[in-house]
Each structure stands twice: as structure tokens, then as C-alpha cells.
Amino acid sequence: MIPELSSPSVCMRDPPRVEEIIKTMQKAGTSTIQVISDFDMTLTRFAYNGKRCPTSHNILDNSKLISEECKAQLKDLLNTYYPIEIDSKRTAEEKLPLMVEWWTKAHTLLVQQRIRKDMLQDVVKESDAMLREGYQLFFDHLQEHSIPLLIFSAGVGDVLEEVIRQAGVFHPNVKVFSNYMDFDETGVLKAFKGELIHIYNKREGALLNTGHFQELKSRHNVLLVGDSLGDLTMADGVHSMENILKIGFLNDKVEERKTSYLNAYDIVLVKDETMEVLNALLLHLTSTK
Ligand SMILES: Nc1ccn([C@@H]2O[C@H](COP(=O)(O)O)[C@@H](O)[C@H]2O)c(=O)n1
Numbered sequence: 001m002i003p004e005l006s007s008p009s010v011c012m013r014d015p016p017r018v019e020e021i022i023k024t025m026q027k028a029g030t031s032t033i034q035v036i037s038d039f040d041m042t043l044t045r046f047a048y049n050g051k052r053c054p055t056s057h058n059i060l061d062n063s064k065l066i067s068e069e070c071k072a073q074l075k076d077l078l079n080t081y082y083p084i085e086i087d088s089k090r091t092a093e094e095k096l097p098l099m100v101e102w103w104t105k106a107h108t109l110l111v112q113q114r115i116r117k118d119m120l121q122d123v124v125k126e127s128d129a130m131l132r133e134g135y136q137l138f139f140d141h142l143q144e145h146s147i148p149l150l151i152f153s154a155g156v157g158d159v160l161e162e163v164i165r166q167a168g169v170f171h172p173n174v175k176v177f178s179n180y181m182d183f184d185e186t187g188v189l190k191a192f193k194g195e196l197i198h199i200y201n202k203r204e205g206a207l208l209n210t211g212h213f214q215e216l217k218s219r220h221n222v223l224l225v226g227d228s229l230g231d232l233t234m235a236d237g238v239h240s241m242e243n244i245l246k247i248g249f250l251n252d253k254v255e256e257r258k259t260s261y262l263n264a265y266d267i268v269l270v271k272d273e274t275m276e277v278l279n280a281l282l283l284h285l286t287s288t289k
């Protein structure tokens with residue numbers, strides 16, 4: 001049906017079921033579809049030329065806005081908590097309080113750095129942030145077909161918005177739900193706004209009062225894209241969902257995590273830094289034949 005689904009990076013637990021969902025969604029038409037995607041390591045690359053690409057947090061962590069002492073502290077946090085985040089032997093329940101601890105400590109350190117809002121543009125420009133190859137087609141195609149894209153991220157909203165703005169793809173159909181910085185009247189970071197979003201609370205609760213899914217209540221077919229098992233709850237608030245196709249990028253610790261990803265995601269893209277499969281799927285879903 002879609003040749004790209006036979007590429008070596010694609011793994012599926014139940015290919016006939018995937019085919020059935022795709023057929024049903026294509027038949028229902030573009031006006032019934034919405035896309036919900038994670039940001040870091042899903043819309044952005046995990047690595048380039050053998051080197052890790054930064055998350056929206058790391059873009060700040062590695063920037064000129066952060067003192068050397070604070071950089072070392074943020075790196076220590078990353079070295080302590082990231083292995084826990086991707087540890088396949090620990091349950092989500094075990095990890096949750098530790099993830100809250102990571103995010104809270106990192107945000108406290110960032111606030112202490114008195115980051116200036118007007119510097120964010122430069123910091124993103126000077127960073128190694130990279131959207132996945134094929135991002136232009138992905139964003140433009142969704143926009144052309146008026147398909148809403150919700151980016152649901154536990155990263156830093158102001159930074160990730162700047163990444164997509166600088167890439168020229170922050171189209172009107174894109175909404176971002178993330179951790180936003182709160183600046184004082186002089187433009188200096190004083191806190192993070194609202195309820196903390198970390199990788200294990202991406203669900204209805206966080207979006208409940210925003211009216212987002214209420215506005216999209218006629219879009220019963222969801223394409224969910226993520227890179228963490230925590231991303232699987234991003235569509236929990238969708239009204240009367242009829243079909244959901246879950247696509248997961250498996251970037252790191254592939255052998256240890258493959259089984260759990262195959263059990264949770266319909267399509268698993270293993271060490272695939274591109275949006276080729278996702279785009280082929282979108283082109284198929286929006287075709288009329
Ligand atoms: N201080 C932190 C906390 C988290 N991260 C990474 O960000 C990712 C979350 O963002 P999503 O867009 O993927 O929701 C998460 O996977 C953490 O590894 C970080 O880099 N620094």
C-alpha cells in the first residue's frame with residue numbers, strides 16, 4: 001500500500017491491523033484527521049554525524065546564557081536522569097517522581113541564570129538544533145490540507161517555537177502545548193508558567209482547560225507521533241476517537257526497548273532520522289484515490 005512501510009527501519013507488531021487503520025482513515029478523509037506529535041527527538045533529530053542533537057532544554061543548557069558552573073550542574077542532571085528516562089527495567093511509576101525531580105531541578109537552575117527573553121532568538125540560531133529531514137514537506141503538507149498539528153512537548157515551549165519559526169514552518173494550523181517561560185517586566189526569566197509538563201503527564205489533564213480538543217471534536221482520526229512511551233497518552237483528551245495510528249521513533253537503546261515499543265506503537269521507526277515514512281503515510285492519507 002505504502003512502499004516506505006517496507007523499509008528496513010520500519011517494524012510493526014501487526015501489519016494487517018496497521019493496513020486496516022490506514023485504509024479506514026484514508027477513506028474517512030482529510031477533514032477527520034488531526035496530528036498530535038511530541039517535539040524533542042521526534043520532530044527533531046536524535047543524532048547527526050554520530051553526535052547527539054540538542055533537545056529544547058539542551059539548546060538553553062549549552063548556550064552563552066548559562067554560566068560554566070551552571071552548565072556543569074545541568075550536565076550532571078542529564079547524566080543522572082536521562083539513563084533513568086530510557087531504562088527499560090524500571091516502570092513508569094518508578095520513573096515518574098524522578099522525572100519530576102529532574103525537570104524541577106533543571107528549571108530552578110535555569111531561573112537562577114536570569115535568562116533574557118530577547119536572547120532566545122540568537123541562542124536558537126547559534127544552536128545545533130535540527131528538525132528531521134523532510135520536515136518541510138511534513139509541516140507544509142499538513143498546512144495545505146488544513147490538518148491541525150498539536151505539538152505536545154515536555155521541553156521548553158519558547159525555545160521549540162523559535163526552532164520551528166526559524167525553520168519557516170510555524171504555520172497557523174500548528175498549536176504548541178509545552179512548558180513556557182514566565183518573564184518579568186524587564187524581560188528576565190522569573191519562573192515557568194502553569195503546571196509542569198514532564199514525559200509522564202502528557203494526557204488529558206494537562207490540556208483539559210484549554211478547549212483544544214473541544215475545537216477539534218469532529219476530527220476523530222488521530223496520527224500520534226512520539227519517541228517515548230510517555231508520549232502514548234498525548235491523545236487521551238481527544239473526543240470520540242475512532243481510529244488512532246501510533247508511530248514511534250526508537251532512537252536509543254534499541255535492543256533493550258524494541259519489544260516494549262512494538263507492544264505500544266503500531267509503527268516503530270528504528271534509528272530513522274528522517275520523516276520519510278511519516279510523510280509517505282501523510283501523502284497516502286490525504287490522497288483521494
Ligand atoms: N532538563 C531536561 C529535561 C528533559 N530533557 C529531555 O527533553 C525531552 C522532553 O521533551 P519532549 O518534546 O520529547 O516531550 C525528554 O525526552 C528529555 O530527555 C532534557 O533534555 N533536559
Ligand SMILES: [Mg+2]
Nearest residue numbers: 038040041227
Ligand atoms: Mg521526545
